[in-house]
Amino acid sequence: MPVQLASHIPKMASNDGVIAAAKKAIGNALIEARDLVGEITLIVPREAIVDVCRALRDTPGLEYQQLMEIAGVDYPDRPERFEVVYHLLSLTKNRRIRVKVSTDEATPVPSVTELWPVAGWLEREVFDMYGVGFSGNDDLRRILTDYGFEGYPQRKDFPLTGHVELRYSEAEKRVVYEPVALPQDFRTFDFLMPWQGPEYRLPGDEKATGEAPGAPSPAPAPGGSTPQNAKTPAQTPKTTDTPAETGAGAPGDKQATREARKPRAKKAESEVSKPEAGPDPKPKGRRGRTSTGSAG
Numbered sequence: 001m002p003v004q005l006a007s008h009i010p011k012m013a014s015n016d017g018v019i020a021a022a023k024k025a026i027g028n029a030l031i032e033a034r035d036l037v038g039e040i041t042l043i044v045p046r047e048a049i050v051d052v053c054r055a056l057r058d059t060p061g062l063e064y065q066q067l068m069e070i071a072g073v074d075y076p077d078r079p080e081r082f083e084v085v086y087h088l089l090s091l092t093k094n095r096r097i098r099v100k101v102s103t104d105e106a107t108p109v110p111s112v113t114e115l116w117p118v119a120g121w122l123e124r125e126v127f128d129m130y131g132v133g134f135s136g137n138d139d140l141r142r143i144l145t146d147y148g149f150e151g152y153p154q155r156k157d158f159p160l161t162g163h164v165e166l167r168y169s170e171a172e173k174r175v176v177y178e179p180v181a182l183p184q185d186f187r188t189f190d191f192l193m194p195w196q197g198p199e200y201r202l203p204g205d206e207k208a209t210g211e212a213p214g215a216p217s218p219a220p221a222p223g224g225s226t227p228q229n230a231k232t233p234a235q236t237p238k239t240t241d242t243p244a245e246t247g248a249g250a251p252g253d254k255q256a257t258r259e260a261r262k263p264r265a266k267k268a269e270s271e272v273s274k275p276e277a278g279p280d281p282k283p284k285g286r287r288g289r290t291s292t293g294s295a296g
Helices: 018-029 046-058 119-130 254-260 264-273
Strands: 032-036 039-043 066-074 082-090 095-103 164-169 174-179
Touching: 018 032, 018 039, 018 046, 018 095, 046 082, 046 095, 066 119
Parallel strands: 039 095
Antiparallel strands: 032 039, 066 082, 082 095, 164 174
16 A cells, blocks of 8 residues: 655754754854744854854754855955855755855855865855855865956956957967957946837937927937937827727728739739730741741
8 A cells, every 4th residue: 555645845844943052052153143034044253164064063953964055145345245155954854054154355264174075166166256265175276267267257346248258269270368359338228117118319209299300409408418208108008099090091002902912822823824015026927938928
């Protein structure tokens, strides 16, 4: 007889009491604890990250045995602009917890490779993307970017185009690296709502204002900006009352309409059977005689 499961969703232990247990295990190393939308986040000092992770892993009742991810976040306006975020998983309780530390460009974060060897690769990713150093990591090299890559691409102040571009040179038969050269400037978008209409003065706008074609544009406003079109109010959408307003009114030439609606095959046959206009053919005479009737 097959065993029926109560639910296909894995059973998860409640987060009730986790913050209290974490405070007891961590002690004064806990700066702040948050419980939002069922997710617990602990903020701890940078120097205490190894001891905090060890306590979360080994304390009975917490038992966050596995390190799932180390992520970086950049806040350029902060004195310590980088956050390093550790995501831990409890295999016995089937629940997760998040631990955050802050650092700057010059101060490294202690490595947790002594607790989880997989942290070596995860710390290399954060170093490669953000430039955050990890003291105690014996193999802190780039892991995602190319050889000789300049800068750290996930920083908010990193240019979207990068510093160096690569391409295959047919002349040199190899990949060459060159400084980025943009053939044109970036376009700017204002992301207006589509039913409010653009605020630009485009060619043909003079028809709406009754100006003569080719008339000069209105003089700039006192602030120096060109007058813009008024937005169409979203509360009064444009509607059509008659077919003529949609361009689908009665045809002007009924015969032309009937010809256009003929099936293609019949239309093609009529075009083939119709003689082409041209000069009159030569008069036909008897074989061997000219047009005057004399023998050839």
